[in-house]
Amino acid sequence: MYAASREALAEARTALTGALDAASDSTSAAAGAGSDLFAVVRVLDAQRPLRSALADASASADSRRQLAERLFDGKVGSEAVETVKAAVAQNWSSARDLTDSLVLLGREALLRAAEDQDQLGTVEDELFRLGRIIAGDSALEQALSDRTKPAEASGQLLKTLLYGKVTAITEALAIQAVGRLTEAPAEVFGELSALAATRRNKEVAYVRSSTELSTDQVDRLTSTLEGIYGKSVTVHVEVDRDLLSGLVVRVGDEVIDGSGAGRLAQLRKSLK
Structure with a gap:
């Protein structure tokens, strides 16, 4: 995303935050705004001329x-309307940046609602899993x-699978994501989980372990990583038998490979 779109996103985010802060029930308003912004994006995705008109920098901000x-107005809640109005008044590098940013703001609104309900950690873990x-x-x-197949088919399939098994906010985020995929589903859910962790002001450690880790082992690993990175860390663990032994930890772009497979790879490399 180019600088113009980043600045536009920041202005739209400020409008959303202000609208939610002013609401009498900010939790309900945040949940509603998230769903409403997703609905707006569905309309814009389906109508390219409309999407282009709202992002047309040659038209005045007032007309947009x-x-x-x-x-x-009257079709979605006032918080979403104010956010969309603020967004379209900005200059975007592309119409796609506008719609992608509205999706991001919708996700952030839902995560704010989860935070208000003390569910943010649960949502983060559910999305990762x-x-x-x-x-x-x-x-x-x-x-x-x-x-x-229509995007609604993927959403309905996922809704059926998730019914009664996750929080309502996780379900809403997941269904929107599969209805507008631009990459592999697993990667999208990883990004959503990381977005939730960022809202919790936590670093995210993705751990592949050759065996199941006990609660005590996860706690000790978390403590060690927090000492290394100097901030709170949330640890997501998955079992990967191909590692043979040990584990691999990824935090951001940094990878710590303490696995048997990793050591074997290093040995093979040194023998060449």
Whole structure:
């Protein structure tokens, strides 16, 4: 995303935050705004001329705001309307940046609602585990990624699978994500989980272990990583028998490989 779009996103985020702060029930308003912004994006994704008109820098900011108000006032909540009006009044590098940013703001609004309900950690963990489940089930991943079927079909499939098993916010985030996939589902859910962790002001450590880790082992690993990185760390663990022994830890772009497979790879490399 170019500088112009980053600045535009910051202005739209400020408008959303202000609207939610002013609401009498900010938790309900945040949840509603998240769902409403997703609905706005569905409309814009389906209508390219409209999407282009709202992001057209050659038109005045006032005309774009007025168009957004005519389109969405009374159809979605006031918090979403104010956010969209603020967004379209900015200059975006591309129409796609506008819609992608509205998606991000919708996600942030839902995560704010989760935070208000003390569910943010739960949502983060559910999203990560959902991504791992999908990554381990090629048939499910293919079904969710099938672009020959309407996006609603993927959403309905996931809704059926998740019914009663996750929080409402996790379900809303997941269904929106599979309905607008731009990458592998598992990667999208990893990004959503990381977004939740960022809101909790935590670093995220993705751990692949050759065996199941006990609660005590996870606690000790978390404490060690927090000492290394100097901030709170949330640890997500998945079992990978191919490692032979030990574990691999990824934090951001840094990888700590303490696995048997990793040591064997290093040995083979040194022998060449």
